Amino acid sequence: MGETITFWVLAVVSVGAALGMVFNRKAVYSALMLGTVMLCLAVLYAVQDAPFLAAVQIIVYTGAIMMLFLFVLMLVGVDSSDSFVETIKGQRFWAILAGLGFVVLIVVAIGNVVFAPQVGLTTVTEQGGGYIRSIATELFTTYVFAFEITSALLITAALGAMVLAHREQLTDKPTQKDLSRARFRGDHPSPLPGPGTYARNNAVDMPARLPDGSAAESSVNRYIARYDVEHGRLPQDPELAEAIRHTAEENVPQTEAEQSSNEVTK
Template sequence: MIDLAQAAGLAQSASAGEAVFFWILAPIALGGAIGLVLSRQAIHAALSLAVTMMCLAVFYIMQSAPFLGFVQIMVYTGAIMMLFLFVLMLFGRDSKDSMFETLRGQRLLAVLLGVGLAALLSSGLARAVSGLVIAEPTAPAGQGNVEGIAEALFSTYLFPFEIVSGVLTVAAVGALMFAHVAKKGGHRGQKEHSRERFAPGNYPGPRPGPGVFANSDSTATPALRPDGSIEPASLSEYVPPRQLTPAEAAPKHTEGRES
């Protein structure tokens, strides 16, 4: 919690309105982060993360970096989290974390190591940040937020920027390569489908439904030919066929009418 104390120190030096917003949004951001770890359903975790990202974006805007803040909302919350949601939804609705512990004592160790890592990181960060004097953002004269970022990105840091975009493009193309499955036999048009359908030995019409000419229309009842024999095309692969007994097939008087 040294981070928080440090941030509180920052907030004190800022204006009152900023402090109010900070104390409203900081617990929400932390709550989102905790919710991400603790929620059992993947979508809830993703939503908690989205809440944290939104709070961070508002922090950026408050620190007079509106461009960064809105780009954070558009790119992280709008695009990247939406992709996460998309993938999670493709997995299905009931994908939950398995609560079965496969490694003995794993949970206890994870808590201990997690707390240790947090203490290490926050103490290091506190030592690095404690001596800093908070200064107003200094933009060159006549330059706004956007121009400042553009200047830094496209002149000072042009090479790293290009390298990063190259790496991202390679990663995206690589993912496409892995996901790409070449279609077997090429595209089959209407003509091929039609030829197949009317090929000798294939019945071009729709399959007979269950229960045609039979005494019931249950899925289990095979269709009968006019001569009384069973039509093989109406047999289901999955439902074992049987003829209903006359008692089963008789009207059940569900409409409240005696007939």
């Protein structure tokens, strides 16, 4: 009885979370939904006489793998939400149809099977002298070779990830001398003006005024300006609004120094 209740609650939650994962626009929500599904499955394993697998599921999946997913999401950009434009016409419709067809196939196939009464794991585990002991016997006798291969696989995976994620430094790191030389060669030897200098307001998203009274576009951070434009937070003053809009549209390619500093913060 208890198992039935657990099953139905967790089945509803896990299927709902799985659907939420597929249909959520934001990748971080998808990751959280996947975490929910994995926790539900861990409880289902525990209910089904597999406490070892439940622990491994929580440690490996929700602990390690989900953290890795979230970590990479932060690296790649949390706002990398999907475009829902179809590149192949009608692809989504056919995909959903295929999914439904698969579900019907599974339900019909499994619904037609008559299972013998459940054997259960009690006899096996009693023969092996306890659950953990019988798992260990199985793992370290019958499957010992596969187990050893697994260690090689894990080392290979770690090395592969390191090789793939490593970036070769092709040019010399710019020294302080190079940086200051580049700055004096460019059009801004001085630091950029801070927002709010000579301005009538001191908000960080309002451009500073130059001595001649015009708005200094470079004083507003590009990202802040873009946020203002996207959320309709432009000021009343048309001149300031124009300056902010202009800053937001400006598409300055990232400099190498900026990129490497981004890498560091990542």
